[in-house]
Amino acid sequence: LNSFGNFTASADPLPSWAESDSRDRIIEFVAAVTDPQRPEYVTPAERIAVFDNDGTLWAEQPVYFQLIFAMDRLAQMAKDDPSILTTPVLQAAATGDLKTVAEGGHDALIEVLNASHSGVTVDEFQSAVADWLETARHPETELPYDQMTYQPMVELLRYLRDEGFKTYIVSGGGVHFMRVFAEEAYGIPPEQILGTYMDTTYDSADGGPVITKADGIAFVDDKEGKPINIERTIGRRPILAGGNSDGDFAMLEWTTAGDGPRLGVLIHHTDAEREWAYDRESPIGKLVDGLDKGPDMGWVIVDMAQDWSRIYTGAN
Amino acid sequence: LNSFGNFTASADPLPSWAESDSRDRIIEFVAAVTDPQRPEYVTPAERIAVFDNDGTLWAEQPVYFQLIFAMDRLAQMAKDDPSILTTPVLQAAATGDLKTVAEGGHDALIEVLNASHSGVTVDEFQSAVADWLETARHPETELPYDQMTYQPMVELLRYLRDEGFKTYIVSGGGVHFMRVFAEEAYGIPPEQILGTYMDTTYDSADGGPVITKADGIAFVDDKEGKPINIERTIGRRPILAGGNSDGDFAMLEWTTAGDGPRLGVLIHHTDAEREWAYDRESPIGKLVDGLDKGPDMGWVIVDMAQDWSRIYTGAN
Ligand SMILES: [Ca+2]
Numbered sequence: 176l177n178s179f180g181n182f183t184a185s186a187d188p189l190p191s192w193a194e195s196d197s198r199d200r201i202i203e204f205v206a207a208v209t210d211p212q213r214p215e216y217v218t219p220a221e222r223i224a225v226f227d228n229d230g231t232l233w234a235e236q237p238v239y240f241q242l243i244f245a246m247d248r249l250a251q252m253a254k255d256d257p258s259i260l261t262t263p264v265l266q267a268a269a270t271g272d273l274k275t276v277a278e279g280g281h282d283a284l285i286e287v288l289n290a291s292h293s294g295v296t297v298d299e300f301q302s303a304v305a306d307w308l309e310t311a312r313h314p315e316t317e318l319p320y321d322q323m324t325y326q327p328m329v330e331l332l333r334y335l336r337d338e339g340f341k342t343y344i345v346s347g348g349g350v351h352f353m354r355v356f357a358e359e360a361y362g363i364p365p366e367q368i369l370g371t372y373m374d375t376t377y378d379s380a381d382g383g384p385v386i387t388k389a390d391g392i393a394f395v396d397d398k399e400g401k402p403i404n405i406e407r408t409i410g411r412r413p414i415l416a417g418g419n420s421d422g423d424f425a426m427l428e429w430t431t432a433g434d435g436p437r438l439g440v441l442i443h444h445t446d447a448e449r450e451w452a453y454d455r456e457s458p459i460g461k462l463v464d465g466l467d468k469g470p471d472m473g474w475v476i477v478d479m480a481q482d483w484s485r486i487y488t489g490a491n
Numbered sequence: 492l493n494s495f496g497n498f499t500a501s502a503d504p505l506p507s508w509a510e511s512d513s514r515d516r517i518i519e520f521v522a523a524v525t526d527p528q529r530p531e532y533v534t535p536a537e538r539i540a541v542f543d544n545d546g547t548l549w550a551e552q553p554v555y556f557q558l559i560f561a562m563d564r565l566a567q568m569a570k571d572d573p574s575i576l577t578t579p580v581l582q583a584a585a586t587g588d589l590k591t592v593a594e595g596g597h598d599a600l601i602e603v604l605n606a607s608h609s610g611v612t613v614d615e616f617q618s619a620v621a622d623w624l625e626t627a628r629h630p631e632t633e634l635p636y637d638q639m640t641y642q643p644m645v646e647l648l649r650y651l652r653d654e655g656f657k658t659y660i661v662s663g664g665g666v667h668f669m670r671v672f673a674e675e676a677y678g679i680p681p682e683q684i685l686g687t688y689m690d691t692t693y694d695s696a697d698g699g700p701v702i703t704k705a706d707g708i709a710f711v712d713d714k715e716g717k718p719i720n721i722e723r724t725i726g727r728r729p730i731l732a733g734g735n736s737d738g739d740f741a742m743l744e745w746t747t748a749g750d751g752p753r754l755g756v757l758i759h760h761t762d763a764e765r766e767w768a769y770d771r772e773s774p775i776g777k778l779v780d781g782l783d784k785g786p787d788m789g790w791v792i793v794d795m796a797q798d799w800s801r802i803y804t805g806a807n
């Protein structure tokens with residue numbers, strides 16, 4: 176069966192995608208922009224593809240995995256020094272009380288992020304993330320978080336690279352957090368990961384210079400921030416963009432409004448059985464504008480339940 | 492002669508470098524990190540090389556070329572609408588009066604940049620830069636500015652890429668300005684150009700979304716800002732860094748303090764005859780710390796007069 180699986184994979188670039196209009200349109204787009212004989216041809220240098228991460232490349236329920244990491248880390252830090260839990264929000268976070276953190280809204284989130292993400296060097300922070308990924312398990316699937324990547328999207332990323340695309344993550348998640356697993360999980364190197372970031376400081380200490388994470392979010396890579404960050408950092412307009420929520424609307428709009436062939440792809444979470452079903456009313460991954468306006472803009476709306484024959488990389 | 496020139500270039504990766512210790516040390520470093528049999532071997536993915544631009548890859552006298560562009564653009568804009576010159580500084584800038592602008596210090600510089608660089612879309616701005624490069628000539632050399640690139644550095648960039656390095660610019664100059672010419676001049680694509688940037692806004696207008704340059708500098712890519720930007724954007728510590736002023740000190744320090752083989756390169760402007768000679772006392776490209784501490788840190792100090800057999804790409 177294994178060798179048959181390999182055979183299938185080499186014949187079919189998207190083996191975990193069911194026969195579907197979504198799959199056909201993606202393959203047709205790639206065929207068009209990579210064929211020098213066709214008018215839609217795009218040179219390799221301009222084949223930039225950008226993808227949101229949470230809810231697009233891996234799962235995001237019951238809450239963004241980075242927030243689970245933040246709360247786990249806070250609990251761990253409090254074991255050594257309980258006095259760091261200076262507010263009711265931090266005390267709640269350290270016990271895994273998501274409800275209280277969520278009720279605190281944006282301010283509570285920043286409080287938890289500052290307490291768990293700052294005051295350490297980038298190297299220390301990334302070691303902590305790596306350690307957490309080794310041992311933490313998702314409360315429902317019991318999978319390691321970095322095995323809750325979507326196998327169809329891992330295949331799509333690889334397919335695009337095989338066809339000369341440069342694949343990027345452009346995510347509301349933190350750059351330092353994502354860089355720990357994205358190369359192994361998605362084949363995307365650190366320099367192709369854009370995201371939210373906190374301020375950092377550079378200090379030339381006795382033991383050599385260090386870069387330390389500071390309090391406060393310097394840039395939020397969400398909504399209009401996504402095309403702004405793409406323009407600022409990549410300096411080219413992508414020809415393909417994938418996302419799953421209204422936080423990706425501007426990125427897909429910016430991408431698909433360019434001249435020539437463009438593709439926008441939205442992952443619609445329709446699979447309550449194998450994953451989660453949510454869109455218009457969800458506090459995480461809210462999707463309204465994309466469903467209302469995306470189809471008229473030519474975007475592919477992926478129906479997860481129908482279009483994907485497999486969900487997680489870490490489970491068949 | 493032309494075919495002989497090509498033959499020489501293919502035999503010698505750095506034909507515009509004189510026989511010198513600087514040249515030998517660069518070639519020895521590249522040989523060491525690219526040979527899988529040697530302990531200093533570095534995988535291609537980690538072969539990140541970063542370079543300052545002004546004074547390192549192209550000239551910067553009598554003043555940063557981007558400031559000359561800003562003043563020229565202001566003069567052009569004032570032809571259509573003289574009322575934009577609302578202050579004595581802007582009036583001076585529009586007449587090319589560098590002295591008054593320089594005396595105004597940082598505030599005057601920001602004033603000139605805001606007036607000449609903001610309120611236009613990125614596309615419009617970059618068209619204006621391209622038009623300027625076509626026609627503007629340097630007051631002393633009479634060369635187009637983008638031919639005042641240093642031929643030895645253009646060769647070094649190409650040599651590094653041929654040896655599997657990824658070459659980046661990390662400059663105090665503006666990203667939108669540099670991206671107009673850097674790909675043709677240096678072979679460095681937009682996504683490998685880091686620099687200072689202004690805020691931009693994303694607006695979804697009737698004619699399609701636009702990204703517009705706004706007033707104010709959002710990030711200054713100089714001094715400690717350079718390693719911070721490298722860490723944030725590239726996410727790997729470079730193994731080679733080149734610069735020419737104390738604005739590059741932190742970048743070279745960060746690069747060369749890493750484990751394993753590292754190389755720092757400082758261009759010392761010693762050539763009053765073919766270029767300019769300046770260092771400790773210069774308002775542009777001031778170099779003190781690099782000369783005092785660089786040699787002990789193992790940095791290569793390039794003596795432009797001695798080590799380069801040719802200066803500008805655009806002139807023999
Ligand atoms: Ca998302």
Ligand SMILES: [Ca+2]
Binds near residue numbers: 545546547734776
């Ligand atoms: Ca410089």
